[in-house]
Amino acid sequence: MPDAHAWARLPEQPALEVGVTVLAFLCAVRLARWSGNNPFLNPTLVAIVIVVALINATGVSYATYLRGAGFIQFLLAPTVVLLAVPLYRQTSLIRASGGLIAAALLVGMPTGVLSAVGIAWALGASQSTLLSIAPKGVTTGIAIGISEAIGGVPALTAVLVISTGIVGAIAGPAIQRWLHVEDDRVTGLAIGIAGHGVGTARALQISEVAGAFAGLGMSLNGVLTGVLLPLAMRVF
Amino acid sequence: MLEAVARVLVWLGLGEILMRLGLVPVPGPVSGLVLLYLDLLRRGHLPEDLGRLADRMLALFGLLFVPAGVGVIAHADVLRAELVPVLAAVIGGTVVTLLATVATLALSHRWVRRGRTDGDRIEEADARA
Numbered sequence: 001m002p003d004a005h006a007w008a009r010l011p012e013q014p015a016l017e018v019g020v021t022v023l024a025f026l027c028a029v030r031l032a033r034w035s036g037n038n039p040f041l042n043p044t045l046v047a048i049v050i051v052v053a054l055i056n057a058t059g060v061s062y063a064t065y066l067r068g069a070g071f072i073q074f075l076l077a078p079t080v081v082l083l084a085v086p087l088y089r090q091t092s093l094i095r096a097s098g099g100l101i102a103a104a105l106l107v108g109m110p111t112g113v114l115s116a117v118g119i120a121w122a123l124g125a126s127q128s129t130l131l132s133i134a135p136k137g138v139t140t141g142i143a144i145g146i147s148e149a150i151g152g153v154p155a156l157t158a159v160l161v162i163s164t165g166i167v168g169a170i171a172g173p174a175i176q177r178w179l180h181v182e183d184d185r186v187t188g189l190a191i192g193i194a195g196h197g198v199g200t201a202r203a204l205q206i207s208e209v210a211g212a213f214a215g216l217g218m219s220l221n222g223v224l225t226g227v228l229l230p231l232a233m234r235v236f
Numbered sequence: 237m238l239e240a241v242a243r244v245l246v247w248l249g250l251g252e253i254l255m256r257l258g259l260v261p262v263p264g265p266v267s268g269l270v271l272l273y274l275d276l277l278r279r280g281h282l283p284e285d286l287g288r289l290a291d292r293m294l295a296l297f298g299l300l301f302v303p304a305g306v307g308v309i310a311h312a313d314v315l316r317a318e319l320v321p322v323l324a325a326v327i328g329g330t331v332v333t334l335l336a337t338v339a340t341l342a343l344s345h346r347w348v349r350r351g352r353t354d355g356d357r358i359e360e361a362d363a364r365a
Contacts, residue, residue, distance in 0.1 A: 021302050021303060024302070025299040025302060043299075044298040044301050044305065047305075048306055048308070051302060052306055052308065055309060056309065062306065062310040065303075066306075066307075069302070069303035069306070072300060072302065073304060075296075075300050077248055078268075079293045079296075080266070081244050081247055081265055081268035081269050081272050083269055083294070085272075085276075085286060085291075085294075086294070087273055088276040088277070088282055089282065091277070100341060103340055103341060104337050104341055107336050107340040108333055111336040112330075112333040115325075115328065115333060115336075116329030117325070119321070119324050120321040120322065122321075123321035123324055123325075125318050129314065129321070133322070136326065136329070137329070137330070139266075140301070141265050141266075142266060145263050153311075153314075155310065156314060159305065159307050159311055160326060161304070162304050162305035163305075164329070165301065167326060167327050168330050168334065171330065171331050172334055175331075175334050175335060179338055179342065181342060183345065186338060186341040187338070190337040190338045193337055194330050194337065195330060198297075198298060201298040201301075204295075204297070211294070219266055219269055219270075222266055223262050226261060226262050227261050227262070
């Protein structure tokens with residue numbers, strides 16, 4: 001029988017945090033499928049709720065959890081690189097859609113930043129929260145860098161980015177149906193620009209075209225915002 | 237399969253180095269994405285293993301955001317204090333962005349299609365004349 005000290009060190013074993021996260025996501029995927037893909041049962045959202053409940057129940061700190069679950073987070077960077085594959089498969093369609101892509105970015109990028117900051121400012125958010133909110137529509141890795149550069153709280157930005165992606169994943173397909181959008185390029189671009197990677201994960205389920213254009217919208221929006229937002233902040 | 241993994245990690249690593257050298261103002265994964273895309277364009281075909289790796293990993297994309305999302309517990313105090321502005325910005329801002337983007341593209345689409353149908357009608361009229 002191991003002593004109490006050995007039990008206390010259990011959370012230091014990455015297999016535990018990785019396992020809990022994977023199992024929570026597996027349950028979330030099953031639940032989503034069982035509900036007929038109810039948009040509010042977004043697997044990322046449900047998995048987060050399950051893990052948060054478990055952490056709160058066991059009293060493990062987020063830092064300890066992240067030390068193990070960081071192994072999952074590490075996979076995010078190479079997976080973003082792999083978005084080049086659906087893009088490559090859709091190269092001819094992308095080449096033929098230059099105007100559409102440019103129009104989407106021209107409208108989506110400034111709307112994403114200004115609407116979020118505007119709403120939070122009107123409702124009295126603090127300066128540091130406003131700066132953390134500004135890059136929330138951009139994929140996690142880039143958003144954290146922007147937040148750091150403009151004086152926000154990077155870790156808070158990460159949470160806001162994920163929440164934004166979940167809202168995009170839920171609202172995107174709903175808006176697609178509501179406005180009868182038949183062109184998956186349009187749906188993909190909008191979801192990718194408004195809801196980055198979490199939205200792209202959802203768009204990949206709609207069709208490969210939607211997924212590729214979401215990845216494209218996410219990447220271009222990320223790069224443009226990453227370059228322009230810190231510059232704009234320096235000017236104002 | 238290992239070759240596909242290596243290819244991804246090499247472009248990702250190069251992207252990280254480019255950013256740290258200050259040569260490009262974008263994070264490593266985005267440079268890596270662009271570099272892998274250019275690599276594929278240059279080769280002119282998609283290696284089967286790389287395609288399979290991408291399909292497998294992208295199917296799990298949603299899982300990879302869970303650890304960062306769980307960070308919500310580390311910021312519970314800030315979020316509770318400014319819950320209304322933060323929630324309104326996240327939900328409202330995202331829905332507004334989706335609507336603005338979709339509406340713009342739908343309008344430009346209709347505009348292009350109308351232009352094209354007008355053109356067809358003119359051609360038909362020309363043909364009749």
